Every structure is written in C-alpha cells, then in structure tokens.
Amino acid sequence: MTSDSLSAGSDSSTAAHCRYPLGMEDGRIQDHAITASSQWYETTGPQYARLNREEGDGAWCPAGLLQPSDTQYLQVDLGQLTFLTVVGTQGRYARNSGKEFARMYRLNYSHDGQLWRSWKNRLGNKTMEANDNAYVSVIKDLHPPIISRYVRLIPVTKMPTxxxxxxxxxxxxxxxxxxxxxxxxxxxxxxxxxxxxxxxxSTYDGAHERRKLSGGLGQLTDGVIGQDDFLVTRQYHVWPGYDYVGWRNGSLGSGYVEMEFVFDKQRNFTSMKVHSNNMFYRGVKIFSSVSCSFKPRLIATWEAEPVEFRTVLDDRNPSARYVTVPLGRRNAKALRCRFHFADVWMMFSEISFQSGRRGISQLLNSSPSVTNPSAKDQPDDGNTPILIGCLVTIILLLVVIIFLILWCQYVCKVLEKAPRRILEEEVTVRLSSSSDTIILQTPPVPPRVSQMDHPYERVFLLDPQYQDPAGLRNKLPELSRSAETSDGECPPCLSVPHYAETDIVSLQGVTGSNMYAVPALTVDSLTRKDISVAEFPRHRLLFREKLGEGQFGEVHLCEAEGLPEFLGEGAPLPDRDGRPVLVAVKQLRADATNNARNDFLKEIKIMSRLNDPNIIQLLCVCVSSDPLCMVTEYMDNGDLNMFLSQREMENLLHMSVQISSGMRYLASLNFVHRDLATRNCLLDRRLTIKIADFGMSRNLYSSDYYRIQGRAVLPIRWMAWESILLGKFTTASDVWAFGVTLWEIFTLCKEQPYSLLSDEQVIENTGEFFRNQGRQIFLFAPLLCPPSLFELMMRCWDRDIADRPTFEGLYQALRPHVVQ
Incomplete structure (x- = not known):
C-alpha cells in the first residue's frame, strides 16, 4: 500500500485525525447509495466498487473503452454531510484474473446532488494519480479536504483503455x-x-465576484489551524500567510468584516469558535467585538436583536488562539456576524459552530397539539379564525414557558460557573461530602452570586517564569520550605521544586505515549522468558495505515493473517465475519537508542501482565528480530474523545463505570497510568471501553500536551497539582485525571479542559491549589452532569491527596446508577 504523507505541521489539522473509513469496504454504505454513469456488465456494476472486496467480477467497470474525452463516473451518497480527507483506490484483481485499473482520476462533489464542484489541490491541479497495478490499494490524502454528501470519482486516461x-x-x-x-x-x-x-x-469553492466570496467553503473550514507567526505555514510549497484569511482595517469602508454563514437546517446555536492570530507587535489582533444576527429561514428577514460579544484584548501574549463566542441558544438557519477590528489587521484560520439538540421551534414541532411554525408561510383559508386564534394563543403561551425554562437553565449554568471563578471577593467552591456514594438527582437551583461577563478572562497575568520549571521557586517560595505535604510526608523533592524530568522521560513510551509506571521494574531483570505472550510471524502482519508516531517508534493499523488460529480459543478478538483481523502494532524504529529499546521491552513486560476487560490487551509480539513490534487489540470505534464529540450519547454513566473498573484493576496492581483521558480510552463495536496509552502518539492530540523547555511532555490539563509541581505520580494523581476524564465525558468532549486558560495559566493555577487560599479555578459543571456526580468530580480534585476517593470507591459509587 502506498500513501501520500500529510504536510508538515499537520499535527494541528483536523485532516490529520479525521481518517475513518466511511463504509465502502465494510458495507455500511449500502448498494443503493452507489451509482455510476454506466457499467460494462451486471457483474461489474457500481455496487462492486468496494475496496479489498471481490464480489461480482471484482470491481466497477464503465461500459466500453474509456476515451480521453469521456466523463464516466462512480458516485457515492454518504447519507450526510461529511468531512472527507482521504480516498483509497484499487483496480480489478478478481482473484488474479483481472488487470484493469485507473492511473488517474478527478473528484467532483456536491452538498445536495444538484450543484457539483470540482476538487483541486492547493496548487490548482484537478487530477490525482491512482493505481499502477490491479491489486495494490493507493491511499491519497485530499489537500485540501472537502465537505460534501455526494462524491463522484471520474477516471482519467490519456489513451483509449x-x-x-x-x-x-x-x-x-x-x-x-x-x-x-x-x-x-x-x-x-x-x-x-x-x-x-x-x-x-485560496481553496474557496464558491463564487468570487467583485472582491466578495459567496456560496462556498474554503480555508476557514479545512481543519488547518494557523500558527502564532502568520508567515509560517503548515503546508509545503505555499506562500507566506497561506494558512490565514486576513483583512486590513479601513479597506472595507467600515470598521468591521461582515460574514454570513448558511447551514443545512435550522439549528439551536450555543457558541462559535474563531481561531484568530494575535501577533500584536505586527499590527494583528483578535477582533475587539462581534455582533451576530440570526435568520430562522433563508427567505426570512434578519431578526432585530443580535447577539453581541466583546473580547478582552491581550497585549502580552502574541499566541494565536481560539475565541469562543456564546450565541445564546438562538435558533437559525443562517447567521450574519460582524467582526470589529482591534488593530490594523485581523486574521482568521478556522471558524466552527456548536449547536444544541433541540431549539424552540423543534420543541413546538414535537407537540401534537401545535401546528408546524412554518405553516404561517402558507395561505390562510379564512375558514377557522377561532381555531387559529386559539392555536396562536397556545403557541405564544408555549413560547413564553419555553423561554422561561431556557432562561432558568442559562441562569443556572452561569451561576454554577460563578463560584469557581476568581472574583474580587475570592469566592470558591468547597466540598462537604465525605462519602464515596453519590445520589443522582434533579439539579437544585444554586445560590445567587455576583456575575462577570467573561469567565476566566484575565484571571492570571502571563508570567514567563511559568515556562521555566526553575522559575517556580520564585513564584512558589513555599515549595522551598520544609513543609509537610498533605499525606504527612516530608520528601526531599519538596525543598527543590522540579518536574521529575528524568523519571518522566525514562518512562515515556517509545511511540511518544505514556507507559504505565510500575514499582521496582528494572531493565536488568528483563529477559525473553519474562514476556508471557507468543512470538507472531512478522510476515503475517499486513500494513494498512499509520495511526500515530513518536520519537522512537510508530503505531500502525495492520491486518493479522491467521491470528485467531494462532492465539487459540478464548482470544480477545472480535467476530470479523470472515474478514481479516485488524490489530494495532507498535513498532520500534531501527535507529532507536539502546535506552529506547530497553523501554520497549519494559513496556512489553508491563503490558503482558495486564488482563482485564477494560484494559487494552497485548496479543503477541515480534521481538526475535528487528524491528521490535508489539501487537495489541484494535478498537473499531476509535477513541472516546472522537466518539463522543461526533455523537449524542445517553449511556455516559456506563462509560464512566467501565473506566473506573479498568483503573480499579490497575490500582490493585499498584500501576500508575499517568495519562488517563478520553483520548486514551478506546471503544470496540459493542462500545466496551478499554484503557490504552496511544493518545500522545497521535497528531490529533498534540495540543493536549505541554513541553517543558523542549524536554518533558506533560498532559498538564489532566494532571494533579503535585504531579506538575513536584513530579509526584501516584494512584491519587490518576484519580485526579479520572475526574477530568469524567468532565470530558459529560461535556461530550466538546472542548478542552480549562479551554479559556493558556498552558502557563493552567500551571499557575496548580500553584493556587498548592497554596490552598481559595483562589484556585475548578472546571465548571457540565450541563449533562447531575450535581452529585459533579461533587464526586470535585472530590477527585481535592487539594489533599488523602481526601481523594479511591478507584474502588469511585467504582462502587458509580455502578449502582447504571441501568442494566
């Protein structure tokens, strides 16, 4: 298999991780959704155009010889709007009897099946190279990716064939x-x-007239996030400033940039996220304010009352950042936003929207006694004025009631956040419960406290010392005193604050992921007999795609031929219905250091000792020759972070119980995970969760890790204060991370923990946990989370290590509330 690699810097690109097969091979895309302009025979119809499948005569073949001037196509209806990043093609192999393939193709796409657009790469080329034989699959990344429901592949030839x-x-x-x-x-x-x-x-696919772009999508939705220096690009062979779209103040005849956004249906909008450059010393700043108006239907007029939001400008940190604009749960199918300049230039690289499940109009539509609101656009027959008057009255009453309910929910949400903010009165939230048992109940109305317009804005002033671990001695002089820790010990590390860099690096997995930390595990004790899994024949591992990489190794998705027979009965493998077994393979690079090689063997020994339904299992190894490999289970549904962010789930408690069960097992063996998060929780077909450690190796989650002076890489937003400040990792610090993981689950992974704080501010906040003067910032309560469950999260974040619950207690508290 061949593959185009992603461009440099794709670690910040949605295209780097949004690479899930959409269902041609496994049949999720059904036959009726696959059509074609023609077919040679019934047995070479479009339904047989499935990668790695050989039904019928082995592929789709258009009728007759393809001429250079022909436009034959294979069309796929994906069923919904899809962010399309990769295309894989093969020819007709037909069990060694076929030899037909396409050397090139073009790609057309459409949102509605009516208006078609032609894909072209970032340099304007519309033709993509394909196959040079009938059997090898060729994987091509789309640069740029496209957003579409319908896709057409058009084979291209230079001579009749x-x-x-x-x-x-x-x-x-x-x-x-x-x-x-x-x-x-x-x-x-x-x-x-x-x-x-x-x-x-440059990649906009709509109309371009009179210096106005309309009716299309482009770089603001391609998933590529611009860097701090707007002149530095994430793509090869492009010009400076490529990743940003920017405008000069005064050039548009106004002090703002007006943009309109059209959606597939009416939505209930909660927020808009705009990634903006803030290189203020070059005259570039985030917008000073934004005003958004709403249209419930495209043929309607703009509503009179816009949503307005004013940002807090930052003249000390030139980093590019996301600005989250609350949209007040307004219902609309189109938005018009005016972004006001704060300096000479304003630059955006990405804009995204978050919308809720049900808006007011949807609630009205669900009522059996109320007519559809769109009915007011229809002619009035004048025969039932009394009935219409009654219905209008009912609708108005329902609107008032629903408005009051939504207003109360909004007030509750704001009031729940307020006690966890740093106010002038230094209000904070504390816990009073001492039990590990939670009672899930209806949320009570929280007490009224004073409010601020923008939570977390300017909570801390950025300080360069927080980018230097040694600077913590100046910022936190208490760490240099011989004070007792919360667990009654007086460790030597307390006198000199550090990040335990040596320990962290030596325990980093060779793929860049965190190994489990295991007491008293030495390299000298490792021999082949210590590895309790069998040696698998290396030639039976067939590469499919790269899942991630690190400093010394890579993670691959592979097919494992004959693995069920090799492992025997009772092997933890899913039923593949005759299809090849997919596995994840960690491979050590040939140029890896001796230390990395020893770490790899340590990781194998650790993984071979783990056997729990909620822990990823090591199946076999290839260590008799280089490169060293370990073969683990592969989870079809990917990681929990991506899974929840793309779906609306109801069994969140069941997921939480599974994670607590897996961590309870690790804690019973005195294993410390050190990187527990939804990105490291994988799901199989039956939605069984298994805890793994691949997260750090994947480009998607690079922003979840903070590099200390270019050395140790830490998931600081999930780490306990003592882990960040003292380098102390224990089961209690895993409990802290479990609380953050629960928070991720009940926010459906819609945002990063402490998303409005920079990495340096997160580190400074851990100093407030150490001081324990009531100034520390806690994560806000998720809307989907009952108060008693949020209280359990807060106990996981207790400043005192001894007061945090155990994983056994967490499991026993959560399990009774799961519907069996």
Whole structure:
C-alpha cells in the first residue's frame, strides 16, 4: 500500500485525525447509495466498487473503452454531510484474473446532488494519480479536504483503455452543518522588511465576484489551524500567510468584516469558535467585538436583536488562539456576524459552530397539539379564525414557558460557573461530602452570586517564569520550605521544586505515549522468558495505515493473517465475519537508542501482565528480530474523545463505570497510568471501553500536551497539582485525571479542559491549589452532569491527596446508577 504523507505541521489539522473509513469496504454504505454513469456488465456494476472486496467480477467497470474525452463516473451518497480527507483506490484483481485499473482520476462533489464542484489541490491541479497495478490499494490524502454528501470519482486516461475501480472514502461526519460562508476576499499584506503575505482564501469553492466570496467553503473550514507567526505555514510549497484569511482595517469602508454563514437546517446555536492570530507587535489582533444576527429561514428577514460579544484584548501574549463566542441558544438557519477590528489587521484560520439538540421551534414541532411554525408561510383559508386564534394563543403561551425554562437553565449554568471563578471577593467552591456514594438527582437551583461577563478572562497575568520549571521557586517560595505535604510526608523533592524530568522521560513510551509506571521494574531483570505472550510471524502482519508516531517508534493499523488460529480459543478478538483481523502494532524504529529499546521491552513486560476487560490487551509480539513490534487489540470505534464529540450519547454513566473498573484493576496492581483521558480510552463495536496509552502518539492530540523547555511532555490539563509541581505520580494523581476524564465525558468532549486558560495559566493555577487560599479555578459543571456526580468530580480534585476517593470507591459509587 502506498500513501501520500500529510504536510508538515499537520499535527494541528483536523485532516490529520479525521481518517475513518466511511463504509465502502465494510458495507455500511449500502448498494443503493452507489451509482455510476454506466457499467460494462451486471457483474461489474457500481455496487462492486468496494475496496479489498471481490464480489461480482471484482470491481466497477464503465461500459466500453474509456476515451480521453469521456466523463464516466462512480458516485457515492454518504447519507450526510461529511468531512472527507482521504480516498483509497484499487483496480480489478478478481482473484488474479483481472488487470484493469485507473492511473488517474478527478473528484467532483456536491452538498445536495444538484450543484457539483470540482476538487483541486492547493496548487490548482484537478487530477490525482491512482493505481499502477490491479491489486495494490493507493491511499491519497485530499489537500485540501472537502465537505460534501455526494462524491463522484471520474477516471482519467490519456489513451483509449479499459478501466475498473474499487474505492474507499475516509473522513468523519460534518456536525457543524455549515454548507457555505460568504465574506470579503482576503488581502495582501506588504510590510516593509518582511515577505509579502497573501491572506486570500485560496481553496474557496464558491463564487468570487467583485472582491466578495459567496456560496462556498474554503480555508476557514479545512481543519488547518494557523500558527502564532502568520508567515509560517503548515503546508509545503505555499506562500507566506497561506494558512490565514486576513483583512486590513479601513479597506472595507467600515470598521468591521461582515460574514454570513448558511447551514443545512435550522439549528439551536450555543457558541462559535474563531481561531484568530494575535501577533500584536505586527499590527494583528483578535477582533475587539462581534455582533451576530440570526435568520430562522433563508427567505426570512434578519431578526432585530443580535447577539453581541466583546473580547478582552491581550497585549502580552502574541499566541494565536481560539475565541469562543456564546450565541445564546438562538435558533437559525443562517447567521450574519460582524467582526470589529482591534488593530490594523485581523486574521482568521478556522471558524466552527456548536449547536444544541433541540431549539424552540423543534420543541413546538414535537407537540401534537401545535401546528408546524412554518405553516404561517402558507395561505390562510379564512375558514377557522377561532381555531387559529386559539392555536396562536397556545403557541405564544408555549413560547413564553419555553423561554422561561431556557432562561432558568442559562441562569443556572452561569451561576454554577460563578463560584469557581476568581472574583474580587475570592469566592470558591468547597466540598462537604465525605462519602464515596453519590445520589443522582434533579439539579437544585444554586445560590445567587455576583456575575462577570467573561469567565476566566484575565484571571492570571502571563508570567514567563511559568515556562521555566526553575522559575517556580520564585513564584512558589513555599515549595522551598520544609513543609509537610498533605499525606504527612516530608520528601526531599519538596525543598527543590522540579518536574521529575528524568523519571518522566525514562518512562515515556517509545511511540511518544505514556507507559504505565510500575514499582521496582528494572531493565536488568528483563529477559525473553519474562514476556508471557507468543512470538507472531512478522510476515503475517499486513500494513494498512499509520495511526500515530513518536520519537522512537510508530503505531500502525495492520491486518493479522491467521491470528485467531494462532492465539487459540478464548482470544480477545472480535467476530470479523470472515474478514481479516485488524490489530494495532507498535513498532520500534531501527535507529532507536539502546535506552529506547530497553523501554520497549519494559513496556512489553508491563503490558503482558495486564488482563482485564477494560484494559487494552497485548496479543503477541515480534521481538526475535528487528524491528521490535508489539501487537495489541484494535478498537473499531476509535477513541472516546472522537466518539463522543461526533455523537449524542445517553449511556455516559456506563462509560464512566467501565473506566473506573479498568483503573480499579490497575490500582490493585499498584500501576500508575499517568495519562488517563478520553483520548486514551478506546471503544470496540459493542462500545466496551478499554484503557490504552496511544493518545500522545497521535497528531490529533498534540495540543493536549505541554513541553517543558523542549524536554518533558506533560498532559498538564489532566494532571494533579503535585504531579506538575513536584513530579509526584501516584494512584491519587490518576484519580485526579479520572475526574477530568469524567468532565470530558459529560461535556461530550466538546472542548478542552480549562479551554479559556493558556498552558502557563493552567500551571499557575496548580500553584493556587498548592497554596490552598481559595483562589484556585475548578472546571465548571457540565450541563449533562447531575450535581452529585459533579461533587464526586470535585472530590477527585481535592487539594489533599488523602481526601481523594479511591478507584474502588469511585467504582462502587458509580455502578449502582447504571441501568442494566
């Protein structure tokens, strides 16, 4: 299999992780959704165009010889708007009897099946290279990715020939629902002494007339997040400023940039996230304020009352950042937002929207006694004025009631956040419960406290010392005194604060992921007999795709031929219905150091000792020759973070119980995980959760880790204060991370923990936990989380280690509330 690699810097790209097969090979895309312009025979129809499958005569083949001027196509209906990132193709192999394949193809796509657009790469080329034989699959990344429901592959040839194709598409659902945005075209920035930056929307696929973009999508939805320096790009062979779309103040005849956003259906909007550059010393800042108006239908007028939001400008930190704009749960199918300048330039690289499940109109539609609100657009027959008057009265009453309910929910949400903010009165939330048992009940109305417009804004002033571990001695002089810790010990590490860098690096997994920390495990004691799993024949591992990589190794998705027979009965393998078994393979690179090799063997020994339904299991190894490999289970549904962020789930407690059960097992063996988070919880077909350690090796989650002076890499937003400040990792610090993981689950992984705090502010907040003066910031209560469960989370974040619950207590507290 061959593959185009992602561009440099793709660690911040949605395309780098949104690479799930969409269902051609496994049949989730049904036959009726696959059509074609023609077919040679019934047995070479479009339904046979499935990658790695050989039903019928082995592939889709258009009728007759394909001419250079022909436009034959294979069309796939994905059933919903999809963020499409990768295309895989094969020819017709037909069990060694076929030899037809396409050397090139073009790609057309459509949101509605009516208006079709042609894909082109970032340099304007519409043709993509495909296969040079009939059996090897060729995987091509789409640069840029596209958002579409319908896709057409059009084989291209330079001379008359017979072609056949098999296909798989890769991506993930496009839950934003955004179908187009309109804006002024981006502009040139020509500063003296610097390269010219072209800040145009170069991949926009809509109309471009009179310096206005309309009816399409482009760089603001391609998943690529611009860097702090807007002149530095994440793509190869492009111009400075490529990742941003930017405008100069005054060039548009107003002090703002107006953009319109159109969606697939009416939605109930909670927030908008805008990734903005803030290189203020070059005249670039995030917008000073934004005003958004709403349209319930495209043919309606803009509603009179916009939502307005004013940002808190930052003249000390030039980092690019996401600005989250609350949209007040307004219902609309289109938005018009005016972003007001704060300086000479304003630059965006990504805009995304979050919308809730049900809006007011949806609630009205669900009432059997109320007519559809869209009925007011229909002619009045004048025969039932009394009935209409009654219905209108009912609708108005329902609207008032629903408005009051939503207002109360909004007030409750705000009031729940307020006690966990740093106010002038230094209000904080404390726990009074001492029991491990929780009672899930209806949330009570919290007490009224004073409010601030923008939570977490300017809570801390950024201080460069927090980027230097040694600087903590100046910021936290208490750490240099011989004070007792919360568990009654006086360890030597307390006199000199550090990040336990040596310990952390030596225990980093060779793929960049965190190994389990195990007491008294030495390299000298490791021999082949210590490894309790069998040696698997290396030639039976067939590479499918790379899942992640680190400093000394890589994680691959592979097919394992004959693995069920090799492992025997009772092996933890899913029923594949005759299809090849998929496994995850960690492979040590050939140039790895001796220390990395020893760490790899340690990890194998550790993993071979783990046997629990909620822990990822090591199946076998390849260590008789280089490169060293370990083969583990592969979970079809990916990781929990991606799974929840793309779905609305109801069994969140059941997921929480499974994670607590797996961690209870690790704690019983005195194993410390040190990187527990939803990104490290994987799901199989039956939604069984298994705890793993792949998260750090995947580009998608690079922003979840903080590099200390370019050395140790730490998931600081999940770490207990003593782990960050003292380098102390224990089961109690895993409990802290479990609380953050619960918070992720009940926010459906819609945002990063402490998303409004920078990494340095998160570290400074751990200093407030150490001081314990009531100034520490806690995560807010998720809307889906009962108060008693949030109280359990808060106990996980107790400053005193001894007061945190155990995993056994957490499991016993959560388990009774899961519906069996």
């Amino acid at each position: 017979t072609v056949c194709m098999r296909l798989e598409l890769y991506g993930c659902p496009w839950h934003d629902g955004l179908t187009s945005y309109s804006s002024p075209e981006g502009q040139l920035m020509m500063p003296p002494g610097y390269p010219i930056a072209s800040l145009n929307d």
